[in-house]
Amino acid sequence: ETGVTQSPTHLIKTRGQQVTLRCSSQSGHNTVSWYQQALGQGPQFIFQYYREEENGRGNFPPRFSGLQFPNYSSELNVNALELDDSALYLCASGHGQGVREQYFGPGTRLTVT
Amino acid sequence: AQSVAQPEDQVNVAEGNPLTVKCTYSVSGNPYLFWYVQYPNRGLQFLLKYITGDNLVKGSYGFEAEFNKSQTSFHLKKPSALVSDSALYFCAVRDDGSARQLTFGSGTQLTVLP
Numbered sequence: 001e002t003g004v005t006q007s008p009t010h011l012i013k014t015r016g017q018q019v020t021l022r023c024s025s026q027s028g029h030n031t032v033s034w035y036q037q038a039l040g041q042g043p044q045f046i047f048q049y050y051r052e053e054e055n056g057r058g059n060f061p062p063r064f065s066g067l068q069f070p071n072y073s074s075e076l077n078v079n080a081l082e083l084d085d086s087a088l089y090l091c092a093s094g095h096g097q098g099v100r101e102q103y104f105g106p107g108t109r110l111t112v113t
Numbered sequence: 114a115q116s117v118a119q120p121e122d123q124v125n126v127a128e129g130n131p132l133t134v135k136c137t138y139s140v141s142g143n144p145y146l147f148w149y150v151q152y153p154n155r156g157l158q159f160l161l162k163y164i165t166g167d168n169l170v171k172g173s174y175g176f177e178a179e180f181n182k183s184q185t186s187f188h189l190k191k192p193s194a195l196v197s198d199s200a201l202y203f204c205a206v207r208d209d210g211s212a213r214q215l216t217f218g219s220g221t222q223l224t225v226l227p
Contacts, residue, residue, distance in 0.1 A: 004156075033214065042117075042203055043157070045214030056213025090156055100145060100164055102215065104157040 023091030
């Protein structure tokens with residue numbers, strides 16, 4: 001196990017609702033990245049936070065937003081949920097801005113109905 | 114832009130035989146290359162990485178990968194497959210410049226037959 005934890009494990013939401021997913025980084029890591037993994041696909045990069053600031057973003061709309069806290073834990077917020085947001089959301093932590101390795105948490109399975 | 118291709122959706126191999134899972138990549142600068150494994154309903158587990166140095170990289174659980182710059186490939190290998198190696202394998206790349214994200218391939222399902 002990596003030491004990266006995520007909560008909740010599973011979540012069911014209704015279209016149009018908002019959701020917050022949480023991630024606790026591995027000790028000593030100051031970078032956190034979020035990925036979306038749709039069924040049968042590889043993970044897609046959402047964004048990365050380094051020392052509480054977003055420093056990289058993938059091709060996701062603004063309704064996907066995040067926070068990183070002083071203890072380097074993180075939240076992913078998704079507003080106005082759509083059916084296509086149903087996926088496994090993975091958090092990964094690493095050290096440094098140009099991170100060379102990322103360690104993934106177990107993920108949160110989000111189902112939007 | 115950076116991209117990864119895993120040309121095989123499924124690889125089947127008999128237990129005890131060598132296995133290879135293929136990966137090719139495209140980046141604008143020098144590549145950082147990674148292999149991850151995913152078991153059902155689990156996150157990704159890091160297997161190995163290539164940053165610089167020897168082209169043959171050794172990783173966890175007896176896996177290794179060979180970096181080939183001219184063919185832009187980073188194939189995952191293991192000399193003797195185990196049934197417990199059956200899982201979904203992902204190759205990922207990022208460049209050594211300003212890109213922050215890992216770009217993943219679509220994954221290869223490895224099945225080791227007893």
